[in-house]
Amino acid sequence: MPTTLRVPYSYLDRQFADIDDYLADVRGLVRSGDFTLGAPLSEFESRFAQMCGIPHAIGVGSGTDALILTLKALGIGEGDEVITSPNTFIATVGAIAMVGARPVFVDSNEGFTIDVRRIESAITPRTKAIMPVHYSGNVAEMDDIARIAEAKGLAVIEDACQSISAERDGKHVGSWGVAAGFSLHPLKNLNVWGDGGMIVTKSEELRDRLRLLRNHGMINRDEIAFFGHNSRLDTLQAVIGNRLISQTPFITDTRIANARFYDSALESIPEVRIPKREANVKHVYHMYMIRVERRDALLEHLQRSGIEAKVHYPIPVHLQPAAKYLGYKEGDFPVAEDDSRTLISLPAHQHLTREELDYTVERVREFYKR
Numbered sequence: 001m002p003t004t005l006r007v008p009y010s011y012l013d014r015q016f017a018d019i020d021d022y023l024a025d026v027r028g029l030v031r032s033g034d035f036t037l038g039a040p041l042s043e044f045e046s047r048f049a050q051m052c053g054i055p056h057a058i059g060v061g062s063g064t065d066a067l068i069l070t071l072k073a074l075g076i077g078e079g080d081e082v083i084t085s086p087n088t089f090i091a092t093v094g095a096i097a098m099v100g101a102r103p104v105f106v107d108s109n110e111g112f113t114i115d116v117r118r119i120e121s122a123i124t125p126r127t128k129a130i131m132p133v134h135y136s137g138n139v140a141e142m143d144d145i146a147r148i149a150e151a152k153g154l155a156v157i158e159d160a161c162q163s164i165s166a167e168r169d170g171k172h173v174g175s176w177g178v179a180a181g182f183s184l185h186p187l188k189n190l191n192v193w194g195d196g197g198m199i200v201t202k203s204e205e206l207r208d209r210l211r212l213l214r215n216h217g218m219i220n221r222d223e224i225a226f227f228g229h230n231s232r233l234d235t236l237q238a239v240i241g242n243r244l245i246s247q248t249p250f251i252t253d254t255r256i257a258n259a260r261f262y263d264s265a266l267e268s269i270p271e272v273r274i275p276k277r278e279a280n281v282k283h284v285y286h287m288y289m290i291r292v293e294r295r296d297a298l299l300e301h302l303q304r305s306g307i308e309a310k311v312h313y314p315i316p317v318h319l320q321p322a323a324k325y326l327g328y329k330e331g332d333f334p335v336a337e338d339d340s341r342t343l344i345s346l347p348a349h350q351h352l353t354r355e356e357l358d359y360t361v362e363r364v365r366e367f368y369k370r
């Protein structure tokens, strides 16, 4: 009987095992009293923009707000339609609904991103934007999406919440759309100590509008351009972000190495299907997802063995109670629905040890040998 390890999905206790340097930074912030829109936020925004290779970054309250504020800044709302895919974290679709627009779904492809062949038939006179999700840390087929959007006069807003540092053809996510939204949630690849989000854009005009929109529409203390939100990225979180942003290459490279390790260790198992990896894409593996037979039994086996495997997600968005009013039904999006029954996410984070990776592979092999 092999020894039981615990292979956690969350890495936060390991990532923050030593917090003295962070606390020294926080102490400095408290002394300065610079709690909202302070200098550390401007610093974090410019470092974030630089890392993405995109001119402007605007820090906001969450990844969800990054999408909501961008939609609002583009004037998308009541009576408009926004195209996205149903296999995503609920916030993509929630953001579209929260501005009053109607989410319109297009099925996904083998790489968990929107199937570009199906986008055009989903476009109506009410369509205003396409919101492709770089799901799991993969990158959607952006050249094709940008071409379709351009031909139809639609905005492209990239949901890059899971995909910091991901690239296609050497271009960072956020390079194609009018803007891209990122999440800094504690369990996203670049994280902070609570909720946070970032929008990147090449447009100065959009940047200026978003800066107002996140801060009550305030030009200055006395002048208000339009009614807005209170959704600034806390300076406290920017302080943490300024320390963590330099870890992003390590986080990204380690996740990629772990994914490669799993790919080659698992590919010989007939019951496991590893998605095709595109050579021109830098997939950053926010989630390491594979399609497997007898998924729920494997999940239980792994969990019993101490491995915190997960399912993202057992119910696709179009079949959620929240989406009932949209009128979709089972069978509408076969790829997303099949994925909801076959996908499993293995822990692949940057703090796993080689022993934990080996152990995880061994437990998967053992399951299919029986």
Ligand SMILES: *Cc1c(COP(=O)(O)O)cnc(C)c1O
Binding pocket: 062, 063, 064, 065, 088, 089, 091, 092, 133, 135, 159, 161, 162, 182, 183, 184, 185, 195, 196, 197
């Ligand atoms: C995490 C996430 C969001 C929302 O980000 P929050 O910071 O949690 O609000 C949106 N879309 C996707 C695909 C996500 O994974």
